[in-house]
Amino acid sequence: MTRRQVIEAGTVAAAAMASSGALAQGPAPAAQGQPLPDGVTLPSSAPPAPRPGSVGYAIIGLGDYALKQIMPRFAQSQRCHIAALVSGNPEKLARVGEAYGVPAEARYSYENFADIAANREVEAVYIILPTGLHAEWAERAFAAGKHVMCEKPMALSAAECARMIAASERAGKKLMVGYRCHFEPYNRAAMELTRTRALGDLRLIRTEHSYRLGPATPATNWRIARAQTGGGPLEDYGIYGLQAALYLSGEMPDRLSASTFRPEGDPRFSEVFAHVAVQMHFPSGTVAQIVTSYDSAGINMVEARGTHGALRMQPATGYGPNALVLETGGTARPLEPGDPEVQFAAMLDHLAAAIREGTPVLTPGEMGLRDLRLMEAIYAAAASGRSVALNPDGTMRG
Numbered sequence: 176m177t178r179r180q181v182i183e184a185g186t187v188a189a190a191a192m193a194s195s196g197a198l199a200q201g202p203a204p205a206a207q208g209q210p211l212p213d214g215v216t217l218p219s220s221a222p223p224a225p226r227p228g229s230v231g232y233a234i235i236g237l238g239d240y241a242l243k244q245i246m247p248r249f250a251q252s253q254r255c256h257i258a259a260l261v262s263g264n265p266e267k268l269a270r271v272g273e274a275y276g277v278p279a280e281a282r283y284s285y286e287n288f289a290d291i292a293a294n295r296e297v298e299a300v301y302i303i304l305p306t307g308l309h310a311e312w313a314e315r316a317f318a319a320g321k322h323v324m325c326e327k328p329m330a331l332s333a334a335e336c337a338r339m340i341a342a343s344e345r346a347g348k349k350l351m352v353g354y355r356c357h358f359e360p361y362n363r364a365a366m367e368l369t370r371t372r373a374l375g376d377l378r379l380i381r382t383e384h385s386y387r388l389g390p391a392t393p394a395t396n397w398r399i400a401r402a403q404t405g406g407g408p409l410e411d412y413g414i415y416g417l418q419a420a421l422y423l424s425g426e427m428p429d430r431l432s433a434s435t436f437r438p439e440g441d442p443r444f445s446e447v448f449a450h451v452a453v454q455m456h457f458p459s460g461t462v463a464q465i466v467t468s469y470d471s472a473g474i475n476m477v478e479a480r481g482t483h484g485a486l487r488m489q490p491a492t493g494y495g496p497n498a499l500v501l502e503t504g505g506t507a508r509p510l511e512p513g514d515p516e517v518q519f520a521a522m523l524d525h526l527a528a529a530i531r532e533g534t535p536v537l538t539p540g541e542m543g544l545r546d547l548r549l550m551e552a553i554y555a556a557a558a559s560g561r562s563v564a565l566n567p568d569g570t571m572r573g
């Protein structure tokens with residue numbers, strides 16, 4: 176197969192990953208119920224009745240992020256509510272359904288999900304499943320006539336993203352990626368600072384998103400299974416640094432180089448990488464360095480440096496608290512642009528508003544596709560050891 180054919184088949188990431196360290200791959204993913212995660216607090220009383228015109232969401236996948244971050248934040252939303260739940264664990268589904276006041280007839284399994292088409296209370300679904308299941312469940316949701324919010328990363332490959340966008344177009348329904356930082360005050364303030372050239376001409380961006388998978392991380396953790404997660408830390412966590420480099424520069428890179436590493440003999444890394452490091456060059460001359468790891472002490476950092484100043488964020492892209500320090504003229508000034516926690520409800524309300532008003536979404540499927548193209552280029556660059564030239568849409572040139 177020539178390189179072009181590989182690209183056209185949409186299997187670049189898989190091919191590049193496979194050739195850059197003989198990564199194993201387990202079986203294709205299937206939706207399967209899981210136990211209630213540790214440390215979940217369920218609401219002690221059901222939410223109030225939805226406001227008139229509120230958009231009903233179905234939550235698909237009652238895991239850690241759904242139960243600890245997204246579902247509780249509906250209480251702060253203005254334009255949406257939880258109207259249905261979808262889970263493969265019937266006991267958990269009943270317990271969570273009771274706590275959130277979701278009636279039994281609006282609780283679905285993965286097997287009877289198609290019945291949701293007849294539920295007029297549900298206008299959108301929020302896919303909070305392992306990444307390897309995003310494309311399939313987005314297609315199922317569109318087939319049921321629903322709008323889709325999909326967690327990051329949008330899917331495992333650009334080819335899957337393209338399938339999801341096509342399904343959204345066929346259904347005439349919206350597709351939004353849950354890139355919450357676009358709704359988070361510190362990141363929005365940072366975007367505004369670079370957009371208004373408060374740092375002068377942007378020269379350097381550095382991002383690092385790392386944490387350590389526990390040494391005893393079980394083999395059942397989907398985050399170490401390539402068929403569920405892709406290459407690992409880049410898709411899961413480094414994606415925040417990739418996003419930040421793009422929204423702070425306001426540009427698409429024209430070339431990039433990268434390296435990946437995985438230690439031999441560590442069962443956590445038989446299918447995914449331990450570290451990924453990326454260097455991007457932008458047409459303006461700005462350079463970005465994006466580092467991410469599944470095997471080093473936690474850090475969540477973004478820094479942008481221009482000709483006249485810098486901004487530093489650490490933590491940068493968390494649930495909150497985040498930090499933003501502006502350095503200009505020899506002084507460092509911490510900024511407090513707002514409560515980071517609003518990001519969740521603002522994101523949920525944004526899709527609801529777009530549905531009601533027919534307006535475009537800020538983080539559409541095309542943005543998720545762009546990011547998967549860049550990730551495929553990153554893995555191809557790492558596999559070849561050479562820098563990769565890019566088209567403005569993120570596809571590899573030549």
Ligand SMILES: NC(=O)c1ccc[n+]([C@@H]2O[C@H](COP(=O)([O-])OP(=O)(O)OC[C@H]3O[C@@H](n4cnc5c(N)ncnc54)[C@H](OP(=O)(O)O)[C@@H]3O)[C@@H](O)[C@H]2O)c1
Nearest residue numbers: 205206207208209236237238239240262263303304326327
């Ligand atoms: N935006 C963010 O800040 C953020 C943060 C964390 C995670 N995420 C994203 O959210 C998604 C879910 O992550 P998570 O941390 O919530 O994962 P998780 O805790 O493992 O939950 C995933 C849920 O998906 C369902 N599921 C269906 N088939 C599964 C299978 N084969 N293996 C494992 N789970 C399966 C299960 O729900 P049931 O038992 O109800 O069926 C499970 O509880 C991912 O796309 C992740 O990237 C985003």
